[in-house]
Amino acid sequence: MSTATPAAGAPGEPAIVTRNLQRTFGRVRALAGIDMVVPRGAVYGFIGPNGAGKTTCLRILAGLLEPSGGEARVCGLDVTRQRDGLPGVIGYMPDFFGVYDDLTVTEYLDFYAACYGLRGPAARRRRDALLELVDLADKAGEMVNHLSRGMKQRLGLARALIHDPQVLLLDEPASGLDPAARIEFRELIRELAAMGKTLVVSSHILSELADFCTHVGILHRGRLLVSGTMAEVLAAVRRRSARVHLVVPPRDEPGAVAARARQALATLPAVTHVEIGAAATGAERGDAGGPPGGGEAGAASGPGAAGAEPGVGDAGWGRAAGEADAGGGPKAAGAGFGPGVLELIVDFAGGPVTLAHINARLVQAGLLVSHVAEVGGSLEEAFLYAVESLAGEDASPAAQVAAGKGGGRGGR
Known part of the structure; x- marks a missing residue:
C-alpha cells in the first residue's frame, strides 16, 4: 500500500x-454560506x-448532494461541474452504512475495489x-454481519481507503463505539495523517477531536x-x-x-472581569461559616470555577469555590482553603497581557x-463561547482568525 497519494490540482x-x-x-437553511479552507495534510475537526x-x-464535498448556492472545490475539482472526478480523490465514510449479509470481509472489500476498477x-x-x-486481518474470512459495531466501523474505513484517495471525509466515525474502540479509531486516524492523507472528521465528542486534530471548524445552525x-x-474564542x-x-x-x-488589575486594559473565588478567613462567611452575604467574596461562577487544582503547594487548598457539596449546594466561600488565602478569578483578553503582567501588577x-x-x-x-458570543453576530474578529490560512466564518 502506498504511503502517499499523488496530489491533484x-x-x-x-x-x-x-x-x-x-x-x-x-424552508430549512441547512448551510447558510460557509467559507472554509482545509490545507493539504490537515486533520480538520468539524464540530457541531x-x-x-x-x-x-x-x-x-463528496459529490452526493447539490449545493443550493456558492461553490466548493476538492483537490482542485469543482464538486458541481467536475463531479465525475471526485470518486477518485475522495474516500467518504458516512455515519451509518449498510453491509451485505452474504459477503465475507474480503469479498466485501473486493466488491468495492472492483467498483473502482481495481482487480487482480x-x-x-x-x-x-x-x-x-x-486490524481486521484475522477476520478476513468472517461474514460481515457477524462483526461488532467497532469492527464494522474499521471495515468502513478500509472500504473508504480501497482506492487510495487523497481526502477522507469521515462523518461521526466514533459514533456508537465503546471507549476502547474509540481509542483504536483515534490511533488509526493518526496513522492516516502520518501517511499524508487530508482528513475531515465530524463529531460532537469534542475531547476526542482535541487529541488529534490540527485544525478545527465550529459549525452552528x-x-x-x-x-x-x-x-x-482556542486563542481566539x-x-x-x-x-x-x-x-x-x-x-x-x-x-x-x-x-x-x-483596583490594581483595573489598570490593565485587557482584564475584563475580576471575581473573588474564595476567602479563607471567617470574616466574610458569617457567624455560622456559611456563604457570605452579598459582599465581596462569593462562589466563583467564571470559567475557572471548576477544575481547581486540589492540594496545591502546602497550603491545603481544596476544591474550587462553587463546587457542589454533599448537599448539592455551592461550597461556602473559602471552604477547603488554608488560613489567610484569597482566590481571584481574573478574565483577560490576552494579546500582549500575560500571567506575568497580572502577577507583576499585583506585586506592585x-x-x-x-x-x-x-x-x-x-x-x-x-x-x-463561540456559540454564545458569535452565533448572533454578523461579524467578529475571532471568526476571521485564520483568514487565508484555515478559513473563516461564512456570511449570510
Whole structure:
C-alpha cells in the first residue's frame, strides 16, 4: 500500500475550499454560506451539535448532494461541474452504512475495489494491507454481519481507503463505539495523517477531536462560526482566565485585599472581569461559616470555577469555590482553603497581557501572590463561547482568525 497519494490540482492548493456554500431543504437553511479552507495534510475537526449541517456539508464535498448556492472545490475539482472526478480523490465514510449479509470481509472489500476498477493481484495486495492497517486481518474470512459495531466501523474505513484517495471525509466515525474502540479509531486516524492523507472528521465528542486534530471548524445552525488551526481557534474564542491566590496578612481584611487587587488589575486594559473565588478567613462567611452575604467574596461562577487544582503547594487548598457539596449546594466561600488565602478569578483578553503582567501588577500594589495559573482553554469551552458570543453576530474578529490560512466564518 502506498504511503502517499499523488496530489491533484495546482501545487500548494488547499485540499478543500468552499466559498459561500449554501444548501436549503424547502424552508430549512441547512448551510447558510460557509467559507472554509482545509490545507493539504490537515486533520480538520468539524464540530457541531446534531442538526448543525455537518453531514450536509460532507455530502456536498463528496459529490452526493447539490449545493443550493456558492461553490466548493476538492483537490482542485469543482464538486458541481467536475463531479465525475471526485470518486477518485475522495474516500467518504458516512455515519451509518449498510453491509451485505452474504459477503465475507474480503469479498466485501473486493466488491468495492472492483467498483473502482481495481482487480487482480495488486487489488488483493492492497486489500490485505488495509485489513492489516485496520486490524481486521484475522477476520478476513468472517461474514460481515457477524462483526461488532467497532469492527464494522474499521471495515468502513478500509472500504473508504480501497482506492487510495487523497481526502477522507469521515462523518461521526466514533459514533456508537465503546471507549476502547474509540481509542483504536483515534490511533488509526493518526496513522492516516502520518501517511499524508487530508482528513475531515465530524463529531460532537469534542475531547476526542482535541487529541488529534490540527485544525478545527465550529459549525452552528448552518454557519461556520470560526475556523483555523487548533491553537488559533482556542486563542481566539476561548475564555482566558487566571486563578490567583493571594496571602491575606493577619491584620488585613480579605475584603480590603480584594478591593486593592481589583483596583490594581483595573489598570490593565485587557482584564475584563475580576471575581473573588474564595476567602479563607471567617470574616466574610458569617457567624455560622456559611456563604457570605452579598459582599465581596462569593462562589466563583467564571470559567475557572471548576477544575481547581486540589492540594496545591502546602497550603491545603481544596476544591474550587462553587463546587457542589454533599448537599448539592455551592461550597461556602473559602471552604477547603488554608488560613489567610484569597482566590481571584481574573478574565483577560490576552494579546500582549500575560500571567506575568497580572502577577507583576499585583506585586506592585503590595499584595502577596502565592500562586498564578491560567485555567480554561478546552475545545468544549471554545465551542460554547463561540456559540454564545458569535452565533448572533454578523461579524467578529475571532471568526476571521485564520483568514487565508484555515478559513473563516461564512456570511449570510
